[in-house]
Amino acid sequence: MLSANFLHLQADIDFVNASAADWFHLDIMDGVFVPNISYGFPVVHAIKKAAKKPLDVHLMIEKPERYISDFKQAGADILCVHYEACTHLHRTIQEIKQQGMKAGVALNPHTPAEVLRDILTEVDMVLIMSVNPGFGGQKFITQSLGKIARLKELIRSEHSKALIQVDGGVDTTNCCQLTKAGADILVAGSAIFGAQNPAAVIDELKRS
Numbered sequence: 001m002l003s004a005n006f007l008h009l010q011a012d013i014d015f016v017n018a019s020a021a022d023w024f025h026l027d028i029m030d031g032v033f034v035p036n037i038s039y040g041f042p043v044v045h046a047i048k049k050a051a052k053k054p055l056d057v058h059l060m061i062e063k064p065e066r067y068i069s070d071f072k073q074a075g076a077d078i079l080c081v082h083y084e085a086c087t088h089l090h091r092t093i094q095e096i097k098q099q100g101m102k103a104g105v106a107l108n109p110h111t112p113a114e115v116l117r118d119i120l121t122e123v124d125m126v127l128i129m130s131v132n133p134g135f136g137g138q139k140f141i142t143q144s145l146g147k148i149a150r151l152k153e154l155i156r157s158e159h160s161k162a163l164i165q166v167d168g169g170v171d172t173t174n175c176c177q178l179t180k181a182g183a184d185i186l187v188a189g190s191a192i193f194g195a196q197n198p199a200a201v202i203d204e205l206k207r208s
């Protein structure tokens with residue numbers, strides 16, 4: 001939703017509701033963990049009121065454990081925290097699940113998938129950042145493909161049910177490579193909202 005038109009948010013939410021997309025992906029930035037600031041609880045809450053699909057909330061913030069119940073109250077269905085922002089990741093994941101949300105862990109481009117080995121059976125989703133987090137509309141980092149494949153293998157070997165989500169620079173030119181490498185969920189912002197025919201882009205991403 002970072003790429004949506006915030007002056008016509010209702011129209012963009014209605015569009016996603018009517019589209020083949022499965023979830024709303026919300027990027028929360030604090031200006032500390034990432035150099036940008038996005039939006040906070042009032043916007044999440046407003047999106048929740050209009051959204052007819054689950055809210056997938058990606059926290060690019062330091063110490064996200066401070067806000068788990070606030071995001072639950074604002075309407076998050078899936079809450080994803082960064083590995084790099086959590087000292088006690090296991091505890092944070094448990095708390096997210098205790099609050100009735102699905103729990104995800106995100107990895108920055110420089111963080112290897114292997115760091116999640118001992119927590120893979122606890123998480124519902126792993127988010128691979130395929131750009132440096134903080135801004136929409138960046139170019140896809142191609143090394144992410146190998147990382148997705150290694151993570152898929154790790155998930156298999158650990159008998160985890162975690163889904164792999166890819167976020168950053170996803171578009172119709174790389175979606176097939178991503179799903180072939182093992183991605184289960186593709187996040188797209190500017191590829192959709194910047195397109196002439198956004199619904200057709202979603203359909204093409206879904207077909208990959």
Ligand code: ZN
Pocket residue numbers: 025026027058167187
């Ligand atoms: Zn995101």
